[in-house]
Amino acid sequence: MKKFAIYIPTDYVVGRLRYGHGEGIIEAESKEEILKKLKTEEAYDILDYIHLEVDDWDVDDYEYDFSSIEIDEIEEI
Numbered sequence: 001m002k003k004f005a006i007y008i009p010t011d012y013v014v015g016r017l018r019y020g021h022g023e024g025i026i027e028a029e030s031k032e033e034i035l036k037k038l039k040t041e042e043a044y045d046i047l048d049y050i051h052l053e054v055d056d057w058d059v060d061d062y063e064y065d066f067s068s069i070e071i072d073e074i075e076e077i
Contacts, residue, residue: 007070011063018056024049 026049028034037046 003074003076005072005074007072008064008066009068011065012061013059014061015057015059017054018058020052020054020056022047022050023053024051 026034026046034046037043
């Protein structure tokens, strides 16, 4: 029997983001240099290298858009 990966986008998702954190890679001479920059306006430049990760959320409702389904066959090795 074949296996298929399926992707169905949502029309909407309603809920709450509870908390998250930022992650990224920053080049600097030292940890102290980064901490010093974070206390100045240069902190906004550093944030360009940080992406938000949502750690906890609560979904109240959602609806799928069945008109945009993508289906790909999974190749068995």
